[in-house]
Amino acid sequence: MSVSPHPLYHDASSFLEQIDSDWAALIAEVGPCTIASNEDREPHEALMRAIAYQQLAVRAGDTIVGRLLALYPGVHFPSPAQLLETDDAVLRGCGFSFRKIATLKTIAEAARSGLVPTRAQAEQMSDEALIERLISLKGIGRWTVEMFLMFTLGRPDVLPVDDFGVREGYRLLKSLEAQPTPKALHEIGKPWAPYRTVASWYLWRVPRKRAGIMK
DSSP, rough: OOEEEOTHHHHHHHHHHHHHHHHHHHHHOOOOOOOEETTTHHHHHHHHHHHHHSOOOHHHHHHHHHHHHHHHTTSOOOOOHHHHHHHHHHHHHTTOHHHHHHHHHHHHHHHTTTEEEEEEEEHHHHHHHHHHHHTTTTOOOOHHHHHHHHHTOOOOOOTTOOOOOHHHHHHHTOOOSSSSHHHHHHTTGGGGGTTTTHHHHHTTTTTGGEEEOOO
């Protein structure tokens, strides 16, 4: 599978560090943006992987996905048809909750029907069009689709305002008493366009020691 940095990200750091001295210091400390997108990953796979890791530590998610992949030797990732043919009890044995199993099968059915687009189709759709279509699926929220846009399609201007880490990063960056609300962050982040994906990446990495959290 090909994973490579988005070509626009080379210019993003230079753009963002011009916002103010806080951004300039953050970028100098963190270094160049190394965010990468999975160029060959199909939307159904990206969404299913996101569901697998939802509300879990990375190691736990890795274990569950590894067990899932072991069910289908010889393939990179199960097709929608293969997933639908797999008994729920078998998926439960991988570590999926009943709710996640239902969501996985919803995604598989939607991919088979065409509601979940192919990679080629998704590349031709706008961010909002993809969000609107995919959040119609039970168990898929806006944040999940935003992660798909950022890390699978490599869209450069996504700001996940509901993400705790992004809001907390901004609070630390600006030494605020409280996190901005999602609505407030949406307005705050407008000047970061067209690189709000990269801005989010940096906010996830605000060093605690810069904000006086660690000594």
